[in-house]
Amino acid sequence: MRDRARRVFVAARLLMKDLLRRRIALLLLFVVPALFDAVVLATTASRQIDVVLGTLVEDYVATDTSLDKLAAAFNDDGTRTLDERKLSLVFLGVAAVSFLACFLAFNLVHKRRDVDGRLVLAGYRAWEVLLAKLVVLLSLVGLLAVYESLILSPWVVPQHFGGLTLGFFFGGLIYGCLGMLVGALVRGELEGVFLIVFLTNIDAGWLQNPIYFAHSESKSLIRALPGYAPIQLAVVSAFTDDAPHGVWTRAAVWSVVALACSLIAFGLRIAPSQKLVWHYAKVLVLAYAIWIGTFELVGRYAATLHTHDLTSALDRATPLVPAFVWPYEACYVMPLVSLFVMKDWHRFNIALVAFVVANLTAFVVYLALPIAYVRPELGQSLPEKILAMEYAADFHPGANKLPSMHVAMSWIMVCAMWRQARHRWVDFVLAALASLITVAAVFVKQHLWIDVIFGVPWGFAAYAIASAIYKKRVSPDHSARQALVRFFVPSKA
Amino acid sequence: MLAFVTAVLAAENVHKSYGRKHVLRGVSFEAKAGQLIAILGENGSGKSTLLRILAGGDESDLGSVTRGGKLGYCPQEQVLYPYLTIDEHLELFACAYGLQPDVAKKRGDALAERFDFARHRTEIVEQLSGGTRQKLNLALALLHDPAIVLLDEPYAGFDIESYRAFLSWADEAKAEGRCIVLITHLVFDEERFDVVLRLKGGKIDA
Numbered sequence: 001m002r003d004r005a006r007r008v009f010v011a012a013r014l015l016m017k018d019l020l021r022r023r024i025a026l027l028l029l030f031v032v033p034a035l036f037d038a039v040v041l042a043t044t045a046s047r048q049i050d051v052v053l054g055t056l057v058e059d060y061v062a063t064d065t066s067l068d069k070l071a072a073a074f075n076d077d078g079t080r081t082l083d084e085r086k087l088s089l090v091f092l093g094v095a096a097v098s099f100l101a102c103f104l105a106f107n108l109v110h111k112r113r114d115v116d117g118r119l120v121l122a123g124y125r126a127w128e129v130l131l132a133k134l135v136v137l138l139s140l141v142g143l144l145a146v147y148e149s150l151i152l153s154p155w156v157v158p159q160h161f162g163g164l165t166l167g168f169f170f171g172g173l174i175y176g177c178l179g180m181l182v183g184a185l186v187r188g189e190l191e192g193v194f195l196i197v198f199l200t201n202i203d204a205g206w207l208q209n210p211i212y213f214a215h216s217e218s219k220s221l222i223r224a225l226p227g228y229a230p231i232q233l234a235v236v237s238a239f240t241d242d243a244p245h246g247v248w249t250r251a252a253v254w255s256v257v258a259l260a261c262s263l264i265a266f267g268l269r270i271a272p273s274q275k276l277v278w279h280y281a282k283v284l285v286l287a288y289a290i291w292i293g294t295f296e297l298v299g300r301y302a303a304t305l306h307t308h309d310l311t312s313a314l315d316r317a318t319p320l321v322p323a324f325v326w327p328y329e330a331c332y333v334m335p336l337v338s339l340f341v342m343k344d345w346h347r348f349n350i351a352l353v354a355f356v357v358a359n360l361t362a363f364v365v366y367l368a369l370p371i372a373y374v375r376p377e378l379g380q381s382l383p384e385k386i387l388a389m390e391y392a393a394d395f396h397p398g399a400n401k402l403p404s405m406h407v408a409m410s411w412i413m414v415c416a417m418w419r420q421a422r423h424r425w426v427d428f429v430l431a432a433l434a435s436l437i438t439v440a441a442v443f444v445k446q447h448l449w450i451d452v453i454f455g456v457p458w459g460f461a462a463y464a465i466a467s468a469i470y471k472k473r474v475s476p477d478h479s480a481r482q483a484l485v486r487f488f489v490p491s492k493a
Numbered sequence: 494m495l496a497f498v499t500a501v502l503a504a505e506n507v508h509k510s511y512g513r514k515h516v517l518r519g520v521s522f523e524a525k526a527g528q529l530i531a532i533l534g535e536n537g538s539g540k541s542t543l544l545r546i547l548a549g550g551d552e553s554d555l556g557s558v559t560r561g562g563k564l565g566y567c568p569q570e571q572v573l574y575p576y577l578t579i580d581e582h583l584e585l586f587a588c589a590y591g592l593q594p595d596v597a598k599k600r601g602d603a604l605a606e607r608f609d610f611a612r613h614r615t616e617i618v619e620q621l622s623g624g625t626r627q628k629l630n631l632a633l634a635l636l637h638d639p640a641i642v643l644l645d646e647p648y649a650g651f652d653i654e655s656y657r658a659f660l661s662w663a664d665e666a667k668a669e670g671r672c673i674v675l676i677t678h679l680v681f682d683e684e685r686f687d688v689v690l691r692l693k694g695g696k697i698d699a
Contacts (some may be wrong), residue, residue, distance in 0.1 A: 006588075007588050007589075010584065010585065010588045011585065011588070013584050014574070014581050014584070015574075015578055017576065017577060017581065018574045018575070018576045018577050021576035021578060021617065055690075069694045099572050113576055114570070114572045114576065115573060116551065117572075118550075118566075118568065119573045119585065119586070119589050120631075121548065121550050121566060122586055122589035122590055122633070123551060123589040123590050123591055124588075133568075272549055272551065272552070273549075273552070275551060275552050345524045368615055415519070450630075452572075477555070478554075479508055479510070479553075479555040480508065480514070480554070480555025481554050482508070482510045482554055482555075485512060485513055486513075489513070
């Protein structure tokens with residue numbers, strides 16, 4: 001344990017040196033935040049403006065605060081009056097930290113991918129290198145957050161110094177992780193830098209500006225973006241005496257998601273034994289994109305046709321159980337699980353062919369027999385909020401229901417992964433999960449019983465047909481990777 | 494002398510494609526301890542791909558590779574951290590190989606002396622000449638005293654003295670029973686090699 005910690009420490013120390021010895025890195029760390037602040041001080045007026053602090057409103061509503069306190073906290077129209085210059089300093093402080101962390105993290109990963117891979121080949125474990133990078137990133141983000149808070153202090157005396165610094169920290173952490181993700185995914189440096197500038201400018205540098213947010217007509221969209229929680233946390237902590245409860249969950253969720261994605265992508269990228277997994281991860285993303293596009297097209301058209309209500313007495317007797325939304329959403333995770341379970345990648349290819357077979361045949365039925373039915377009313381619990389998003393994204397009055405692709409695709413993945421895992425019990429867990437997904441589709445009222453009754457055999461039949469076609473078309477001499485290309489892109493020769 | 498008497502490195506029916514380009518089409522060979530093996534072939538014939546697969550830096554699409562000992566791999570490109578010094582690289586890779594600090598120092602000193610880069614040890618890679626970077630690139634592959642050494646054009650950019658130093662190292666390593674597989678374009682020393690493998694059309698040309 002001590003030896004592993006030493007290895008991580010040595011790597012972190014040297015990777016930090018490698019990053020900070022570039023003059024541009026020091027310039028970015030210490031000069032750019034001060035430059036941002038200087039520009040704001042030179043160009044922004046010190047006047048009172050009305051802004052909406054989204055989090056505060058949420059908190060007041062959630063905590064049933066007395067009318068007196070509400071009246072003291074807000075103007076009549078629900079806005080708050082703040083000094084524009086001070087507000088801009090804080091808002092742009094988060095934007096500056098986010099951008100710098102994103103750029104530095106991109107540099108930490110992108111240009112060093114090959115040599116990091118060599119280090120892993122030499123004996124470092126991929127997770128040790130990942131951990132070392134994370135230590136470097138966290139140190140830099142912490143340094144940036146404290147530095148930004150300190151250089152702002154002559155102009156903004158925050159109500160909560162800790163909250164303000166944490167706002168900067170979360171901005172840096174979330175965007176730092178996204179910078180690592182871009183560094184792991186993007187091939188060229190120019191494309192990477194463009195993506196970083198684009199992402200940080202659009203979100204942290206523009207949409208999250210409280211002045212813009214006050215008059216935005218899409219506040220829910222802005223709240224869903226990664227820059228929302230850090231900027232709200234910083235602004236609320238700087239100018240009010242309130243504890244911004246609402247943002248912690250958002251900040252934590254974005255941090256965990258961005259961190260997990262960046263570490264997985266970077267780990268797959270540098271670990272030589274995971275190159276096939278990395279290849280199939282990219283194939284999976286492409287397959288998802290094509291599937292969503294075609295499913296959407298068919299659904300939108302089918303929804304314009306004459307629809308049929310096939311709701312049975314059994315469906316009417318089946319209650320809504322919002323908690324089933326968790327297994328229902330697990331359907332999207334099953335193909336990801338297969339990346340780490342698969343031993344024979346030909347089976348993954350067959351699953352992809354089965355997806356095509358299942359969907360193409362289902363599209364014929366969707367167009368011939370569009371289904372519509374009324375969804376139940378939903379409450380305010382988290383599962384119900386997620387379900388509300390599912391319902392909202394669905395086609396109205398209905399389409400793409402019989403057979404259930406959710407169910408068919410889950411069973412296709414069970415077929416593909418059968419006996420692939422090292423331990424036999426994994427097969428039974430996956431089969432149990434697919435069964436749960438099948439039942440969940442009905443209990444979350446996304447499907448009727450008839451949809452899932454057809455969905456299960458549809459999945460098995462699609463896998464059997466795909467397997468037969470694949471074995472006929474693909475030579476056993478071909479590797480899985482080669483076979484996939486040859487199957488979907490036939491040679492002209 | 495190392496105790497290997499049979500094959501320490503074996504490739505069997507190795508295939509590799511990039512998209513529709515089938516680079517390796519069933520490469521098989523065996524390498525024994527104490528052998529110096531050259532891999533020759535035209536540009537784009539798959540030499541570097543083969544070496545990378547042998548080193549474990551890439552996966553073959555089909556076929557298998559068996560390795561029977563510690564392995565050192567020197568890639569064709571200088572794969573280094575641009576803002577770390579030579580000493581820092583040696584420290585980091587010693588850590589990767591799991592070497593004790595005193596052993597690592599001894600090995601690092603010996604390699605620096607043999608390949609004549611001792612006076613540059615505190616300079617960062619960005620400031621080094623191409624030849625010195627290549628010496629570091631090679632030294633990182635040899636730091637842990639591997640039984641199998643895979644070298645992809647290791648002396649590109651070397652001056653004649655460094656080239657001689659390399660040949661002298663290769664002779665000693667061979668005599669100690671190490672297996673060295675080398676990609677090279679310099680074939681005027683062909684008698685020096687125990688085996689010469691020519692890659693053509695994705696296969697070993699018999």
